[in-house]
Amino acid sequence: MLARGERTGYDIAAAMRRPVSYFWTAGHSQIHPELQKLLAGGLVVYETRHGPGPQDKKVYRLTPEGSGALREWVTTPPRERPERDELVLKTYASWLADPPLLKRLFADQLALHEARLAEYEREEGLFGEPPRPGDPKFGNYATLRCGLGYERHRAEWCRWMVAQLSDSL
Known part of the structure; x- marks a missing residue:
């Protein structure tokens, strides 16, 4: 999602609804911890901006290291997963x-x-x-x-x- 442009955690959750939710789901409870992991790894940064409510919002974007890691990840074979239908x-x-x-x-x-x-x-x-x-x-x-x-x-x-x-x- 961040490779397509900067977003807040809320924006990421909204963008995950369609069309991504047809093949991958992630809610707010997953998105924010993942953003924190990416932040700790230096793969994303954020900028604080005035939000619609009383609190500021965090707008995340990929770092150059994050873009490189994403490019590498895209061509790495997926992990094997058990089928469950x-x-x-x-x-x-x-x-x-x-x-x-x-x-x-x-x-x-x-x-x-x-x-x-x-x-x-x-x-x-x-x-x-x-x-x-x-x-x-x-x-x-x-x-x-x-x-x-x-x-x-x-x-x-x-x-x-x-x-x-x-x-x-």
């Missing part, structure tokens, strides 16, 4: 469930994924041509493309599950 876990145990209730679960999930897909498709339409690499909006577009693929895949899987469960009733 509750719907897939429930599917694994689905033979225990009442088929009409299971079908309803997947129909509801299908509706959620189709709604998210429609939202992503509307956002994709706002781009027109894809931004070129090097443009900050390229990252927005690239992550949106990933989200589109995920939602299409998930909706198709839910459709398949509903069809399978319909055939077994």
Whole structure:
């Protein structure tokens, strides 16, 4: 977030809502401690400015060291993380469930994924041509493309599950 411009902790939290929250979440309780770690590491600095209330606000920006660390981090392979997908876990145990209730679960999930897909498709339409690499909006577009693929895949899987469960009733 700070690579795109200086921000307060509140501004970072607001910017995390969309589109970042589609693939990464962080609330105020996480953002402020992280800013303090970055500050202690010399990766960010802040300037105090008059705020809307009685207290001044801290406006953070990356230091040159922070920009360098971020450039290095972006191309470092991500840490391996265990997959945790509750719907897939429930599917694994689905033979225990009442088929009409299971079908309803997947129909509801299908509706959620189709709604998210429609939202992503509307956002994709706002781009027109894809931004070129090097443009900050390229990252927005690239992550949106990933989200589109995920939602299409998930909706198709839910459709398949509903069809399978319909055939077994």
